[in-house]
Amino acid sequence: MKKFTSLSLACLFVASAFAANEVYYIKANGEFGKQLSEIAKQYANDNNTKVEIFVDEDPRKYKDTRILKTGVNKKGHYSASLGKELYEKDCASCHGINAEKRMGKTALKDMSAKDIEDSMIMYRNDSSFGGSMRTVMQNKAKTISNSNLGAIIAHLKGKDAFASEINESENKPVSTQKQQGSYLR
Numbered sequence: 349m350k351k352f353t354s355l356s357l358a359c360l361f362v363a364s365a366f367a368a369n370e371v372y373y374i375k376a377n378g379e380f381g382k383q384l385s386e387i388a389k390q391y392a393n394d395n396n397t398k399v400e401i402f403v404d405e406d407p408r409k410y411k412d413t414r415i416l417k418t419g420v421n422k423k424g425h426y427s428a429s430l431g432k433e434l435y436e437k438d439c440a441s442c443h444g445i446n447a448e449k450r451m452g453k454t455a456l457k458d459m460s461a462k463d464i465e466d467s468m469i470m471y472r473n474d475s476s477f478g479g480s481m482r483t484v485m486q487n488k489a490k491t492i493s494n495s496n497l498g499a500i501i502a503h504l505k506g507k508d509a510f511a512s513e514i515n516e517s518e519n520k521p522v523s524t525q526k527q528q529g530s531y532l533r
């Protein structure tokens with residue numbers, strides 16, 4: 349009997365732990381969608397909680413972007429020497445050995461760590477991002493892992509390049525993150 353009680357308690361705990369992490373995405377169109385979002389906002393307000401509502405955005409993309417974003421560890425445990433090797437093999441032929449050649453809008457040496465990371469994430473996720481040569485970078489960005497990107501950024505910008513930028517880049521809703529059709533500044 350005692351065994352049974354603790355077992356069901358454990359199950360309950362696991363079940364509620366899952367429920368707390370579940371996120372529900374509701375897709376609804378037009379006027380109905382608008383009304384539903386108003387009700388959801390009101391209900392969240394009344395219950396002193398928060399809802400995020402996406403209009404004409406696919407929340408799965410938001411989720412993917414965040415997974416990719418957290419992929420590069422901002423605390424900088426990346427090997428700059430590995431980064432140098434990777435950069436010279438994978439990037440230098442176009443961007444220059446000292447990141448000095450301007451391929452898009454800005455030479456990599458003049459971009460911040462975050463701008464480089466953001467650009468790579470946008471090339472991965474948004475086919476309209478970038479300039480006329482974007483397909484080159486789309487293919488590149490999709491084959492480079494976050495950990496290799498972290499190493500390349502450590503090589504280009506220093507191991508601590510992200511440290512001062514940590515809080516700025518986290519947890520922004522997609523609507524403020526998306527810069528479709530233009531370069532990041």
Ligand code: HEC
Pocket residue numbers: 435438439440441442443451452453454455456463464465467468477478479480481482483484485488492500531532
């Ligand atoms: C085959 C040539 C080539 C290689 C190799 C290459 N790039 Fe690029 N890169 C480009 C071109 C061309 C652009 C401009 C694309 C456009 O029009 O949007 C660009 C743009 C970029 C940008 C955006 C610059 C801006 O002005 O916004 C970043 C960041 C970048 N590349 C990083 C990298 C990294 C990191 C690597 C190595 C993993 C790499 N690239 C490898 C050609 C290359």
